[in-house]
Amino acid sequence: MDTTALRSAYEKFLEAAAAPDLGDAADGGWNADQVLAHVLSVDAATAAVALGVVSGSRPTFDNRPCLDSWNLDRVIGEHPGRAGLIAQARRQAAILCDIADQLTEQAAAVLVPSFLMSGDELVLDQPVSLADLVKGLAESHVPGHTQQLLDLRPTRGR
Template sequence: MDTTALRSAYDRLLDAAATPDLGDAADGGWNADQILAHLLSVDASIAAVALGVVAGSRPTFDNRISLDTWNLDRVIAEHSGRADLMEHVRSQATVLCDIADQLSEEAASVLVPSLLLSNDALVLDKPVPLAGLIDGLSEDHVPAHTRQLLALRVAGSSAGAAERTDASHHRNISFRRT
């Protein structure tokens, strides 16, 4: 797989996360640290799925743990601050991309039973090719969270407030179903 787009998406996300004036979401959505913790959880899960496929097992992908506030708080507590969270996101994104870069076409096409929730609603409950899970990160998931981070800017405009509402809790996030 080619992960050029995914690597670029993470660069943009981490640039947005480095913005010093990020506040809390006005609509009760996630703050910057929760977004980063969520990404760490999702990326680890998808990397584990990819490694499982390569190992010959038939793993599943279920994003519920990456939405759980207790789990997000636990991930945040394991880091010494936003800079540490950001570095872990960068490192883990690199690991995920390195794994994806080495996937054969056969492995990338393995169907992975997937369960995705967003904003407490079922988004997907069916098998998705492994490549679809990974490509969905670059095509939708990471850019949506980048917009969500940018919408947290304290000095944001009214357009930022509208983006905050649209991006919170994964309303716009899906995975490619090729």
């Protein structure tokens, strides 16, 4: 698989995460650390699915643990501050991209039973190719969380 778009999305995400003036979400949503923990969790789950496909097992993808506040707090607690989360997010993204780079066309085409939630809303409950799971990160998931981080910056001139 070509991970050029995914790597680019992660660079933008990590740049946004490193902004020094990120505050709290106006709508009571996730703060920057929670966004980072969520992306770390999704990346690890996606890498596990990809390795499962390569190993011949029949993995599933379910993002509910990646949304769970207890899990996000656990991930945050395992890293020394925002810098530690960013460093781990960079490493995890590189691992995922390296795995995806090595997928054969056959492995990328494997259908993975997938269950995706966004907040309390069901987004997807059907098999998706491994390639589409990875492409979804590049096209929607990572850019969406990049925007979420950018929205945490204070507005100027108000």
